[in-house]
Amino acid sequence: MRTLLLAGTALLTLAGTAIPAAAQVSDNVIRIGVMNDRSGIYADLAGEGSAIAARMAAEEFGNKVAGAPVEIVVADHQNKADIAASKAREWVDTGGVDVIADVPNSAAALAVQGITKDKKRIFLMSGPGATALSGAQCSPYGFQWTYDNYAMAAGTGRALYEQGKKKWFFVTADYAFGQSLEEETTKMVKSLGGTISGSVRHPLGTSDFSSFLLQAQGSGADVIGLANAGGDTVNAVKQAAEFGITQSGQSLAGLLMFITDVNALGLQSAQGLMLTTGFYWDMDDQTREWSKKFEAKAGKKPTMVQAGVYSAVKHYLKSVEAAKTDDADKVTAKMREMPVEDMFAKKGRIAANGRMIHDMYLAQVKTPAESKGAWDYYKIVKTIPADTAFMDPKQSGCALVK
């Protein structure tokens, strides 16, 4: 039966232009599954906002590509890898989902990557940062779109080094992502000639950082690199201000910080922080215009993850339109062939390891006096050109790179 079907599809494909386009879209619908955390720690970063962004991308095509309607479905993986895995399987096996998008939380994303690779479905990762997703665990159908831990860590590391801050101390979350952030930054700083004066590992979900910060202060480093995320980074920054660390001349660098973290901190505590970002709503007219539309629906400005979902979904739909089918192999070929061009990425391209290569930006958090209001948080200090922003695909450890 299955071979028959396959043969049928092959025949149809061969027949090519003679058949109306819609006939080549499986079950006549392009179904995009936005899976993320809708209630936990990533809910503000991705959550419903990512679904809104995906819908905005579909609307630009009139919710129809290659003659087939586009449908967006959503699911909450609750930050559990097993829920992500079972939902992804269910979507692919019985839900007719062609593409899975977003999936913050690296464990969940790795689980989904395994399934989409087996089942030949396209996976557009905007939320997860683990470099393994475009490295050892890469997939011909998996695209890491918005950022990754390397880009965040190395970008900030290099930029601060160039400002003359050469001696680093790390406060690292004792988790795989924390260690990889520390490792990538260390490599970058050392390769430029800087030194590492020490590091301290703290358990995830630590509420009191004073002890670690004091150790960092005692080290005499120029920069304290915060190789942690979310609530941990927020607490660390807040307490660094309290203990007068920034006043005493040391700088803080958030190696994995998002605009939602800055919002949680408030500018009073966050001012002056350096960080790398893949997107900021107030960069140019295009981003401002899109973000305004987004804000009208979501009630707040988009994060880079949400903007990345929009860009990835849009590029996917464009490629379906161009390939006139939703066949995963043909669509991915088109996706790799066409440049990514939208308000999020200018002249972006997809590398062999599935990494979408685009410009990243070094941002500094504004002082309360500089900010004109809610979400006016960043000064873009520098554009990190696409060529140097990401890890060289050859060194990513991805088997697809020859």
Place this chain on the structure above:
Amino acid sequence: MFSLLGVPPQVLFGQLLLGLINGSFYALLSLGLAVIFGMLNVINFAHGALYMVGAFVAWLLLTYLGLGYWWALVLAPLAVGLLGIALEKSMLSRLYKLDHLYGLLLTFGLALILEGAFRHQYGVSGQPYPIPAALQGGQNLGFMFLPNYRAWVVVASLTICFGTWFAIERTKLGAYLRAATENPTLVQAFGINVPVMVSLTYGFGVALAGLAGVLAAPIYQVSPLMGTNLIIIVFAVVVIGGMGSILGAIVTGLGLGLLEGLTKVFYPEASNIVVFVVMAIVLLIKPAGLFGRER
């Protein structure tokens, strides 16, 4: 200059002081738990959630009513205490005749509801809460920089802890309370309204959690998840101290804070777990906890 295992003494002093600050949070929270457990025989799983509610009330007061820290210090524990009394009257009080485990399960459910509701309403990224103007800045102690606010936290929570201990162990009211735990019927016969006293005790215990929440708001993130991780550690503190022992909760809270501070210097990864290791050892040697009585 001498050093201890490669750590200079001034660093050690600094860490011990910080440990004491954290310890005073533990003490305040475990005190509330111990009071509730001692009087009601209920393990209050919702304690962490109510601590979070305390911090959120402070934030809400500031954001929507413009009432600052000092108001919050009074109003938030009051609000949490009233919420506690309402919960006790409407739900917990129905369970006293049953196995104590049901109290644990009920409060576990309540904790899920409270945390889930705040998460749904305010997201999880947390809300900023400033340090009150009067307590900004700090003192340079030579071996470390001590922010004034932290010093205030230690003083405030120690005062409250020992005040509570005094009230329960050394006053007439405390005597009634203790008697009511031993034999409620008899105390009732003396003309004391035991159910009301029990409700007030629960209210007081959770008000302590709310107060800890307000004290924590300026240094930690005001986030719906702030109580989730803390509560498990505080449980361990109460178990080590001996469940129901007021003095045990206070002393163990402070002691473990110090121990945790030291761990953060020598093996920071383990700083969240050292409490549980101590607990296992204590239970092997003294199953009732350090200050507990065998029942």
Place this chain on the structure above:
Amino acid sequence: MTVASNATTIAMRGASRGTGTVLIAALLLAVAIAAPFVLYPVFLMKVLCFALFACAFNLLIGFAGLLSFGHAAFFGGAAYIAAHTVKVWGWAPEFGLLAATAVAGAMGLVFGLIAIRRQGIYFAMITLALSQMIFFLALQLPFTHGEDGIQGVPRGTLFGLFDLNQPLTMYYTVLAIFLGGFALIWRTVHSPFGQVLKAIRENEPRAVSLGYRTDRYKLVAFVLSASLAGLAGGTKAIVFQLASLTDVTWQMSGEVVLMTLLGGMGTLLGPVVGAGLVVTLESYLAATSLPVPVVIGCIFVVCVLVFRRGIVGELLHRLPKRGH
């Protein structure tokens, strides 16, 4: 009514109950065999894994009166063992599961030795704290890969014969494991050993005065429960092809309490029903905007306040009355 006739009616009721039980069991088995043709197999397998987990937990709370708040340690810990042995050491799934069960049993022995010296809430707190240590280990040990967990575990071939990559083969394997575990629990509960456990639950000092070394009995029950929880966790790791931190968190320990409480503590089928309901609810809520924890919390509160027997317990409570 004479004693004899009384005895006969009791015997008859027992017999009719017996045939009733057999009938119900046959019906349920038929449903379980037919289910994957109607429902999504992966979902059913998840239900079965949690059902076995809840049954194992229920053996302690329902039949020995011990509330463990640390069962996630066995469930999640065993999942890591199964995932590691199968993926890294290339063991066949049956050996992976055996290893998982054995390690969980060994952990149960250590936990048990420490915890059973205390009762009630103390016992719950101690198990909770011990399971936090396992969580710490799961985070720290290199083989667990921190928060990424062990991913991409191959399902392999059971006994070298059955290819577990076929959804139906996998499903029936899980069903067989579940039934095996369930049968073991059933046998335990109805054995003299199970009777002693119940005696301990009802009145420990009395059991002691009758000459039973209650600590021994409780320890054996604890180890058995831990092993079965481990079997469930190991199976889940094979089914989902991953082992992650989620399964070792204390929230997971809370979840299994909820399943058992909702279905009915101390009933054999209760945990199965509870697990089915909770898993269904969670997967249903995942697609809605309702906050999952609030709904789960409300169920908890309602169960504790007005529905302490649980669904199956409530049914059983009403059934015999009708006979009068």
